[in-house]
Amino acid sequence: MDVRWEEAGWERLTGRVGRRRLPGWDCTVGLVVGERSVLLVDPGSSVREGAGIRGQAERLTGRHVTHIAFTHGHFDHVLGAAAFSGAEVFGAVGLAGLLDSEREVLRQDAVRHGLPEADAEDSAEQLVLPKHPVSGEWTLDLGGLQVLLANVGPGHTGHDLAVFVPGEREVVFCGDLVEESGEPQAGPDAVPSQWPAALDRLLSLGGEEALYVPGHGAVVSAGFVRAQRATLAARFGVSPA
Numbered sequence: 001m002d003v004r005w006e007e008a009g010w011e012r013l014t015g016r017v018g019r020r021r022l023p024g025w026d027c028t029v030g031l032v033v034g035e036r037s038v039l040l041v042d043p044g045s046s047v048r049e050g051a052g053i054r055g056q057a058e059r060l061t062g063r064h065v066t067h068i069a070f071t072h073g074h075f076d077h078v079l080g081a082a083a084f085s086g087a088e089v090f091g092a093v094g095l096a097g098l099l100d101s102e103r104e105v106l107r108q109d110a111v112r113h114g115l116p117e118a119d120a121e122d123s124a125e126q127l128v129l130p131k132h133p134v135s136g137e138w139t140l141d142l143g144g145l146q147v148l149l150a151n152v153g154p155g156h157t158g159h160d161l162a163v164f165v166p167g168e169r170e171v172v173f174c175g176d177l178v179e180e181s182g183e184p185q186a187g188p189d190a191v192p193s194q195w196p197a198a199l200d201r202l203l204s205l206g207g208e209e210a211l212y213v214p215g216h217g218a219v220v221s222a223g224f225v226r227a228q229r230a231t232l233a234a235r236f237g238v239s240p241a
Contacts (some may be wrong), residue, residue, distance in 0.1 A: 006054050011219070014167045016145055018060070019213055022049065025113065026181050026216045027076045030173050031057055032165050034142020038067040040087070041163050041173045042215075043080035046115060046123040049079025067140060070130055071175025071215060073099050073158045074110055075091035075110040075120075090138065090150045091130030092159035099129055133163055150205055152177070154191035155198030156184065156215075162202055170210035174202055178225055179216025184232060192236035200228040 003206070010020045010031070019030040022044060030041030038061050044050040057065050063086050070091040071077055078099065081089060089092040099106070107124035111117050138149040146166070153160025156176040163173040176185065177198050188190055206212060208222045233239070 005060060010056070010060065011170055013213070014116070014165075014169050016167060017165050017171045018175075018221075020053075020056075021217075022053075025076050028173070028215055028217075029053055030163070030213060031061065031065075032142065032147055032163070033061050033143070033148065034145040034147075036200055036208065037140075038063055039069060039140060039142060039147055039163070040065045040084065041069050042071055042077040042175075043068055043084060043108065044081050045076040046119045047082045048119055048123075049128055050083030053080060054083050056200030067142075068128075069161060069163050069173075070095060071173060072153075072160050073102075073106075074109055074157070074176070075106045075113070075115070075123075077175070078216070079106065079110065079120075079123035079127065081128035082123065082154060084128075088132060089128055089130040090132040090134055090140075090149055090161070091134040092153060093133040093210070095159040095161075096129040096133065137144040144216045148205070150201070152198050152201040152205070153194070155195035157189045158191060160198060160221055162205060164205045170206050171213060172202060172206040172210050173213045174215065174225075176215035177202060178212060178214040178220065178228060179232070180214045180220050180224070184218065184228065186236075192232070193238060194228045195236065196233040196238050198202060199225055199232070203229075 032039040110120040148164040165171040
């Protein structure tokens with residue numbers, strides 16, 4: 001791929017994987033490029049932001065995004081999906097029904113966090129629901145590259161999905177199960193008692209040498225994930241593994 005990732009504000013992780021830390025909430029979006037298809041991990045916080053991501057993705061890869069994975073259902077990780085017409089959207093089983101019933105909650109949450117009201121309303125109205133529920137694991141064949149979607153939650157939410165990309169260096173997109181730029185956020189939809197076990201599942205996916213991409217912040221190591229697991233276990237009163 002003849003691309004200029006850094007100039008576009010993206011971090012190239014491997015020959016087929018890149019990510020960008022979006023302005024505002026430091027939210028990660030990821031690109032995984034196969035020979036036939038392109039997977040986007042989380043589409044941004046609004047249709048407007050998603051359109052910008054779409055344009056960059058098309059310039060970087062030379063083709064359209066064909067698949068989207070929602071790592072979980074918070075506004076900054078799902079509301080941009082309507083910008084990607086025709087993309088197949090995947091999420092943890094049960095997420096589609098939750099999002100459909102909580103459009104107004106998403107809109108209010110987006111506004112409370114600083115998204116302009118017009119953008120929040122438009123994005124919530126156009127919210128794309130995942131049509132492909134992942135209950136355990138789902139392998140996506142992108143052409144010369146098989147990517148694993150794994151329902152590793154609950155933890156940060158009741159519907160946490162991780163994305164494992166094999167290659168010269170394995171990459172695991174963790175969603176907000178892992179955060180580097182601040183303390184992990186446990187909102188009302190978190191399942192604290194099971195969060196440490198979700199991180200165990202992440203570690204079993206990637207192993208010791210993988211790059212772990214948090215929902216917010218810099219790429220981290222298995223050691224960081226393990227330390228965050230210990231912190232969360234102590235914070236929530238969960239017995240150590």
